[in-house]
Amino acid sequence: MKLNIFNTADEVLTALADHFIKVGSESIAARGKFTVALSGGSSPKKLYELLASTSYADQLDWEKVYFFFGDERNVPQDHKDSNYLMAKKALFDPLMISPVNVFAVDTTFEPAEAAAKYWEMISAFFDEDELSFDLVLLGLGDNSHTASLFPHTPVLHDTTPGVKEVWLEDQQVWRITLNAPLINEARYIAFLVYGEGKAIAVHHILEDAEDIEEYPAQLIDSIAGETAWFLDEAAAADLEDRE
Numbered sequence: 001m002k003l004n005i006f007n008t009a010d011e012v013l014t015a016l017a018d019h020f021i022k023v024g025s026e027s028i029a030a031r032g033k034f035t036v037a038l039s040g041g042s043s044p045k046k047l048y049e050l051l052a053s054t055s056y057a058d059q060l061d062w063e064k065v066y067f068f069f070g071d072e073r074n075v076p077q078d079h080k081d082s083n084y085l086m087a088k089k090a091l092f093d094p095l096m097i098s099p100v101n102v103f104a105v106d107t108t109f110e111p112a113e114a115a116a117k118y119w120e121m122i123s124a125f126f127d128e129d130e131l132s133f134d135l136v137l138l139g140l141g142d143n144s145h146t147a148s149l150f151p152h153t154p155v156l157h158d159t160t161p162g163v164k165e166v167w168l169e170d171q172q173v174w175r176i177t178l179n180a181p182l183i184n185e186a187r188y189i190a191f192l193v194y195g196e197g198k199a200i201a202v203h204h205i206l207e208d209a210e211d212i213e214e215y216p217a218q219l220i221d222s223i224a225g226e227t228a229w230f231l232d233e234a235a236a237a238d239l240e241d242r243e
């Protein structure tokens, strides 16, 4: 596990954008394509905007980048809460990414069917290739969830790679998520976490005793690749060990 701590959120975003370009370029050089699972929520929007800016837009052959989603809310793709819509506005549209390069969750199906179809889509895409994303981007919720691996949900006990529907009792909504075994197959996993509101969750995940029911992001640990955290000082404030 690699811990990268920066003074400001802007420095975190620049470091992760550089990492994205580095992993993307290496993947394209090695295998002719770059497969990335995007995170949702509010934190990554600025990262996507940065990647689409003039500083980064010409640093990658975007036609060879294939975008997936680590998780999705069970809402139509034009809904304000859709992770797909956020990425479309911040990244795909500005870079004029072809729709054939974007693999979104089809939320017109019932949640269980949408999850099964997304897993079929991912499996068909990788086909004969090793089923592992080059990069999985993740965030961290204040309640220690990542992707849509929420506390006390059955998906936390999955032991084989796949995609699952998740019911959130407190919010009365469904989500669709890659499970931890699938995320952990990735060559690179990168957590983007900034802001003081995340400090307690960061401490729980990185320094508390294992309790995956309470702290689901503790499940994330790349099997053969690298898991890196990109934090600002505010999010790292409760860490005792920064090595």
Ligand SMILES: O=C1O[C@H](COP(=O)(O)O)[C@@H](O)[C@H](O)[C@H]1O
Binding pocket: 039, 040, 041, 042, 043, 044, 070, 071, 072, 073, 083, 138, 139, 140, 141, 142, 145, 146, 147, 148
């Ligand atoms: O609901 C979600 O939350 C987490 C964290 O998001 P943030 O808004 O606190 O940055 C995110 O990683 C996940 O993809 C998203 O669906």
